[in-house]
Amino acid sequence: GVFKNYFFIVVFLAMIGCQVMIMYVGGRAFSIQRITGRDWGISIGIGLLSLPFGVLIRLFPDWLFEKIARVVGKPVVLVYRPLHRWSGKMGRKIKGLRRKSTESEKVEEVAEEESRIEEERMRGDVEKGRA
Numbered sequence: 001g002v003f004k005n006y007f008f009i010v011v012f013l014a015m016i017g018c019q020v021m022i023m024y025v026g027g028r029a030f031s032i033q034r035i036t037g038r039d040w041g042i043s044i045g046i047g048l049l050s051l052p053f054g055v056l057i058r059l060f061p062d063w064l065f066e067k068i069a070r071v072v073g074k075p076v077v078l079v080y081r082p083l084h085r086w087s088g089k090m091g092r093k094i095k096g097l098r099r100k101s102t103e104s105e106k107v108e109e110v111a112e113e114e115s116r117i118e119e120e121r122m123r124g125d126v127e128k129g130r131a
Contacts, residue, residue, distance in 0.1 A: 085118070
């Protein structure tokens with residue numbers, strides 16, 4: 001059914017046409033260098049390898065993926081959350097430097113209150129085992 005959808009075909013052809021135009025006309029603007037036949041072959045080969053990989057992913061049961069994602073994702077979450085909190089605090093401090101002093105104090109109070117609430121929520125999540 002994909003090739004019966006004329007809108008898809010038009011968008012697909014326009015996308016290919018624009019990419020070809022960028023390669024042949026916009027070389028300097030996009031900092032593109034021409035590639036050899038060998039490079040084309042490598043690019044197409046890598047693209048074709050993604051097709052069987054996509055089929056394998058779709059055959060993978062969702063429940064098993066969920067269990068693996070919980071185990072593998074936990075270290076990522078443990079690293080990401082502190083970085084997220086730290087970058088948020090730094091962003092608020094930087095924004096505070098650009099405001100007037102009285103406005104900065106109000107913003108800082110609100111930010112500290114939000115941080116305290118977030119930390120309490122996180123402690124509750126960790127205690128319940130949701131980290």
